[in-house]
Amino acid sequence: MAVDGSVRVRFAPSPTGYLHIGSARTALFNVLFARANGGVFILRIEDTDQNRYVEDSVEDIKESLRWLGLQWDEGPEVGGSVGPYFQSERVGIYAEYARRLVETGHAYHCFCTPERLESLRQAQLKTGEPTGYDRKCRDLPAKEVNKLLAQGTPSVIRFKIPDDGATVFEDALRGKIKFENKVLDDFVLLKSDGYPTYQLANVIDDHLMGITHVIRADEWINSTPKHILLYNAFGWTPPVMAHLPVVLSQSGGKLSKRHGATHLREFRDKGYLPEALVNFLALLGWTSGDDREVFDWDELVQSFTLDRVGTSPAVFSYEKLDWFNGVHIRKLSPEDLADRCIPFLQKDGLVSTPVSQQEVTYLTKIIPLLQERVKFLSEISDLASYFFLDEITYSDPSLLVPAKMSAQETVNILRQALSILTSIDDFSEANIESGLRGLVDSLGLKAGQVFMPIRVAVSGRTATPGLFETLHVIGKDRVLSRMEKAIGVLLEKH
């Protein structure tokens, strides 16, 4: 898609809750498009519904976008030349433009009560007619309108949809989309509380803010003809429209709580990397065209084009996201990974707050062993607990005993291993390995038969990183005392 250097796009969430993962994807596509074209990304808060406003949602939206790495060039906090960027601070503008539309005959005052509208709707539903406003106030005489206005009768301003004809627009992803005007409703522009509806505010702001490309979710396709009509009424040229396919849940409907995390903050709390989320989200509807799947930010920006965005709905796959997370975790430097793990370890009390230098040093020795085994950061505490705990417990002492061996044989193995490990002064991986492998040979056993009891004795579990590295990191003193404890447990049991 050829685009000049003056691209301006926006992400325009309404603060009705925490940032949804689907909205995050929309924001991502906007940012990618902006960055790929040297354009500007604007954040605009569409807070024109006083009833649905949720207190800390603006904070959450900003925080979540930043966490993902989607910093806006204009908008809240950073400002810009076409603000304010909160629609609630722009109500005067909308009222003025709505008034202008009334003057030019494109809109009219409507005095119908919500009650009348509701009963109208019910009646239409009953008879199977299409629902919609019956245009009762559309042709009210000016005198009557002025009288009602003067009396302070509550009213809204509605847009006059043309009686016939059709409204067509070119979607950048889907091509021509056509709507017969007669299926369009005389929609409300200005509510009785003086606030604009989305339809009005959106069009005015996109125009006033110089938006060149509207990249938004699929669900807006049906209101796009209304927007086009509005642009025409104002005498403005509409921006390029691109409607992204929706993201579905595994069961086919909208992504909901039932299937797992839905708000961005939940993904963050579970220990997903922003890199992984971005990579996964980008591939939900977009493809580079070759077989590449793993992208970092710069690679995405370099390869992103709008015309490679698909049109069919995509199911959100937590399994694939998990895989991406593992991939990106493995790409991190151990230091970086350690940094990111610290908050999770702190939460579980395995390191102190603030973390000490000693703990950081120790952590950077542990992390390389765990790096290819971690899928979410929140797993780190469980995977690493035995490195931090002074005392470990054996929830199931029988795990100490390898298959087809007796407890007594296991005790013997552990005792001999203990004496070998005790004799190693430089407790290095190499020394541990040669000592233990020597024991395996002299006993004429299989490696696993010797290593597994030691592994369980020292870690309390059957799955750990490589034994020699693990013993080395845990340290000689703790290794020896844990093995003694394990021997004690086995003897006590029999």
Next chain:
RNA sequence: GGCUCCAUCGUCUAGCGGCCUAGGACACCGCCCUCUCAAGGCGGAGACACGGGUUCAAAUCCCGUUGGAGCUACCA
């Protein structure tokens, strides 16, 4: 109900008339590596929703059917 969008393995997708006995990735299964678990390597199973056209030739173009989704508010 009306309107609109969508339709390739279970999932994300490649494919834009012949390169397709349909390619890749996740998940799944098997083997290898191996002290366990991972990671990694190799291999396997697995899809063009259906019916009509158009064409020498269709997963690719057109129409219909079916299916799914979205919208249908003084919400966005």
